[in-house]
Amino acid sequence: MCGIVGYVGYRNLESVLLVGLERLSYRGYDSSGIAIISDGELSYWKTPGKIHELEKLLQNMSIQGHVGIGHTRWSTHGEPNEVNAHPQINAPHKIAIVHNGIIENYQSLKSKLLSEGFLFRSQTDSEVIVHLIARYLQDNLLEAVERAMLDLEGTYAFAVIAEKEPDKVIVAKKGSPLIIGIGKNENFISSDLNAVIPHTKDVIYMDDMDIAIVESQAVLFKKLGGAYIEKEIHHITWDATSADKNGYDHYMLKEIFEQPTIIRNIISKTIDGDHIKFDSLRMSNEELIKTTRFIIQACGTSWHAGLVAKYLMERYARVLTEVDISSEFRYRQMITGINDIVVAISQSGETADTLACIREAKSKFFKVLSFVNVQGSTIDRESDGIIYTNSGPEVGVASTKNYVAQLVTLYLFTLYLSHLKWSISSNDLVTMISELKRIPDYIDQILEQKESIRAIADKYYQHREFLFIGRGLNYPSALEGALKLKEISYIHATGYAAGELKHGPIALIDEHLPVVCIAPQSPTYDKMISNIQEVRARKGKTIVIATEGDHSIEEFADDIIRIPHVSEELTPILTVIPMQLLSYYIAVKLDCDVDQPRNLAKSVTVE
Ligand code: F6R
Numbered sequence: 001m002c003g004i005v006g007y008v009g010y011r012n013l014e015s016v017l018l019v020g021l022e023r024l025s026y027r028g029y030d031s032s033g034i035a036i037i038s039d040g041e042l043s044y045w046k047t048p049g050k051i052h053e054l055e056k057l058l059q060n061m062s063i064q065g066h067v068g069i070g071h072t073r074w075s076t077h078g079e080p081n082e083v084n085a086h087p088q089i090n091a092p093h094k095i096a097i098v099h100n101g102i103i104e105n106y107q108s109l110k111s112k113l114l115s116e117g118f119l120f121r122s123q124t125d126s127e128v129i130v131h132l133i134a135r136y137l138q139d140n141l142l143e144a145v146e147r148a149m150l151d152l153e154g155t156y157a158f159a160v161i162a163e164k165e166p167d168k169v170i171v172a173k174k175g176s177p178l179i180i181g182i183g184k185n186e187n188f189i190s191s192d193l194n195a196v197i198p199h200t201k202d203v204i205y206m207d208d209m210d211i212a213i214v215e216s217q218a219v220l221f222k223k224l225g226g227a228y229i230e231k232e233i234h235h236i237t238w239d240a241t242s243a244d245k246n247g248y249d250h251y252m253l254k255e256i257f258e259q260p261t262i263i264r265n266i267i268s269k270t271i272d273g274d275h276i277k278f279d280s281l282r283m284s285n286e287e288l289i290k291t292t293r294f295i296i297q298a299c300g301t302s303w304h305a306g307l308v309a310k311y312l313m314e315r316y317a318r319v320l321t322e323v324d325i326s327s328e329f330r331y332r333q334m335i336t337g338i339n340d341i342v343v344a345i346s347q348s349g350e351t352a353d354t355l356a357c358i359r360e361a362k363s364k365f366f367k368v369l370s371f372v373n374v375q376g377s378t379i380d381r382e383s384d385g386i387i388y389t390n391s392g393p394e395v396g397v398a399s400t401k402n403y404v405a406q407l408v409t410l411y412l413f414t415l416y417l418s419h420l421k422w423s424i425s426s427n428d429l430v431t432m433i434s435e436l437k438r439i440p441d442y443i444d445q446i447l448e449q450k451e452s453i454r455a456i457a458d459k460y461y462q463h464r465e466f467l468f469i470g471r472g473l474n475y476p477s478a479l480e481g482a483l484k485l486k487e488i489s490y491i492h493a494t495g496y497a498a499g500e501l502k503h504g505p506i507a508l509i510d511e512h513l514p515v516v517c518i519a520p521q522s523p524t525y526d527k528m529i530s531n532i533q534e535v536r537a538r539k540g541k542t543i544v545i546a547t548e549g550d551h552s553i554e555e556f557a558d559d560i561i562r563i564p565h566v567s568e569e570l571t572p573i574l575t576v577i578p579m580q581l582l583s584y585y586i587a588v589k590l591d592c593d594v595d596q597p598r599n600l601a602k603s604v605t606v607e
Contacts, residue, residue, distance in 0.1 A: 004158075009183060017034045029051065036063060067168065076125070077126075078123030084122045088129070090131055137162070150224075181202070256581060258392075262401050266405060282386055287367065293339070295324065295341070296323045307479070435570060446563055467494055471531075474572055509539070513541065515535045517532045532553075543560075
């Protein structure tokens with residue numbers, strides 16, 4: 001959450017900072033600002049609102065300079081306004097900082113600094129950092145930063161510039177991500193890859209307690225209170241253009257339509273003839289075979305993917321699989337087994353709760369296997385084993401393509417493990433792989449129904465409440481459908497296991513409630529039909545997702561969306577597609593900000 005950029009070099013400073021902020025705006029977008037040093041003088045501009053408000057503010061200025069930092073904010077402490085926006089400034093010492101994270105002891109630090117005469121203007125926790133640095137600044141900025149870090153508790157990635165040392169940006173990290181992009185006679189700072197990849201593919205990931213002194217000709221790294229260190233340069237293969245809209249109205253729509261291609265890519269990377277391979281796995285087959293329990297933990301949409309994986313792993317690999325929400329998992333007393341593996345699922349690889357869980361798990365000597373999209377992210381680097389979900393940069397705040405990529409990758413992992421354990425035969429494996437290969441074409445067929453799904457959205461968009469129901473593997477799909485709708489349209493939506501309907505939620509049903517019923521052909525199909533009838537009997541409106549050729553279901557459906565026939569285990573990959581489109585068109589009809597819904601941020605790096 002919150003995006004940090006920084007630049008030292010000879011390009012147009014304003015444009016590097018603004019383009020960087022624009023590319024990080026999915027991390028938070030309630031206010032933004034930049035600070036620069038030009039001819040030895042510090043200047044800064046900041047404003048509430050999205051990045052284009054900052055662009056407007058800077059429109060007629062001619063900003064010169066070679067050193068600058070910028071920030072796009074997702075508020076934690078203090079409402080989004082100009083004063084609370086970053087950079088935070090210490091005016092007497094002409095120092096500016098941008099910060100991502102939460103300073104947990106800021107109240108006590110603030111009281112102390114106030115008693116010493118420091119003036120606070122904002123309600124942010126971040127402001128203590130800049131005053132602490134000012135407090136310690138005598139001859140050397142680095143020394144002041146190090147002394148300030150010793151006082152700080154909590155998490156941070158921050159970048160600081162000061163008139164006293166006008167040619168550099170000093171950055172420090174503890175708990176929040178920070179990346180240095182290495183250029184020729186220029187260097188970049190960013191809280192994630194997206195702001196760096198248009199300029200350079202060579203990056204250095206900072207670790208906790210690392211400090212970097214970034215100048216145009218060099219970047220020096222050291223540990224807090226320790227010696228200077230060498231850091232490895234990683235070469236990134238991500239393409240900058242994959243984070244553009246490519247003519248679509250919104251990133252979310254573009255990402256929904258990218259899904260068939262992404263699955264084709266995953267299949268071609270992972271399947272070699274009749275074999276499945278995970279190049280990055282970093283775990284031996286022996287370790288996987290002897291696993292007696294997988295404990296999956298994840299948040300939000302990634303948690304839904306984990307729920308689907310539980311069904312798959314238990315059904316095919318015959319391994320006990322638990323699934324927990326990361327923020328809950330951390331606080332229960334885990335019973336550890338010597339052959340347990342903790343599995344983390346995360347698009348960003350930076351989600352604070354998920355990361356905290358893997359650290360907790362490792363401290364208890366669990367092995368950690370993670371399914372991550374963003375290569376080089378903290379979860380990637382801290383896990384014992386890794387499998388990439390390979391969906392490319394996902395920019396829309398509501399996760400779509402990466403969810404589907406997670407489902408496909410978890411399915412492939414299940415097949416891989418099941419075959420290792422001989423719980424499925426080679427023939428089964430071949431059949432299952434060949435069915436998976438047809439999925440991208442099936443998704444194309446669903447996407448062709450976009451106009452009829454848009455018509456359903458037009459019919460129901462004014463309802464203030466929706467229910468989503470499904471069974472078995474499609475119970476998580478119901479949760480995911482409801483989450484998509486509520487996060488981008490602000491309509492209250494609940495996902496339920498259809499069998500639970502009569503244990504409470506049925507009380508909600510009347511002629512005003514649309515119920516999305518996920519009813520593909522499956523062993524629980526008849527039970528699902530009974531649940532749909534229960535809805536109809538109470539005059540609820542049914543939007544049914546059903547298999548092509550299933551005509552008997554039509555009499556129970558006010559509206560119907562078709563998916564091609566596939567084996568039950570693959571249905572969640574298809575049933576989610578119409579729900580993504582339905583949510584998208586409802587949100588567009590309501591004139592909501594689809595790609596940047598209020599209060600949300602793409603990567604949740606605070607607990
Ligand atoms: C919903 C959504 C969130 C994320 C959750 C976990 O559309 O995007 O619920 O799934 O914040 O994020 P990652 O997967 O990055 O750990």
